[in-house]
Amino acid sequence: MLALLCGLAASDLAWAQRVQDDRREAPRQDASQPADREQVRTPSVQLDRPARDAGRALDFPTGATPTDPRYVPKPAVVRAAPRLRLLDATERAATYEMTVEWTGSLASVAAQARDSEALLRQAAGGWKDATLSVPLPTTATPRVEVLAAEFDEVALANVAAGEGMVESVARVKAVGLERRQPTGTLVVGALRYDDEAGVLRRYRRVVVQVTYATPFQAGRRVSEAGIAGPPRALASASARGAVTRSVLADGTWHTLSVSREGLYRIDA
Secondary structure (H helix, E strand, C coil): CHHHHHHHHHHHHHHHHHHHHHHHHCCCCCCCCCCCHHHCCCCCCCCCCCCCCCCEEEECCCCCCCCCCCCEEEEECEEEEEEEEEEEECCCEEEEEEEEEECCCHHHHHHHCCCHHHHHHHHCCCCCEEEEEEECCCCCCCEEEEEEEEEEEEECCCHHHHHHHCCCCEEEEEEEEECCEEEEEEEEECEEEECCCCEEEEEEEEEEEEECCCCCCCCCEEECCEEECCCCCCCCHHHHCCCCCCCCCCCCCCCCCCCCCCCCCCCC
């Protein structure tokens, strides 16, 4: 039995030695020689992904794919993203301004677009609206009026393509309470379609006035930090029916003990 075990161990050692010798004798791959086809790995192509926030519009020629040499990213159409800020405020209204810097004219974008749908995608580079959360005195929807506007416009032949952009240039939506403070979302459009005139407008600057249904209390107004002025006044004493002196302030107090649950009557 011992001889058998020794024989098996010797055969295993011999097999391991042969494997090690074969590895030493195997020719190494010369770095200057190309590897076999099966060992060649095609490196993945890393392309810049078009970012909506960066305002980059992409052009895909017919039959082109992201790995095709004809895939050419167009330059960004937005130099500075739309900005919506507070200009002035009173107890009854607040004035806001939306500005955006485009890299070129809308006409140049239209000249490069293949059709109306491509024009809508590339005109603003994904920047359709500018939004801002604005404080309100009440939850009543305020009135919004456009005071000034600067824009470019081009004719849009495909009316159906612009149906999704037939909206007012400015409006307040989603009015509600936020931390017990009435607020709303002011939306000012950077790209709008005028269905009556059949033109697409891209705005550079829009000034709007938000007029409240009910004004703020005296001395309070909207500020960049929220609301400035004295805190909201509590209801007046007369309105709340405040009591200046309690009827229990005078008189004699008596303590009565009860032994069972029920209704009791106290006679003088």
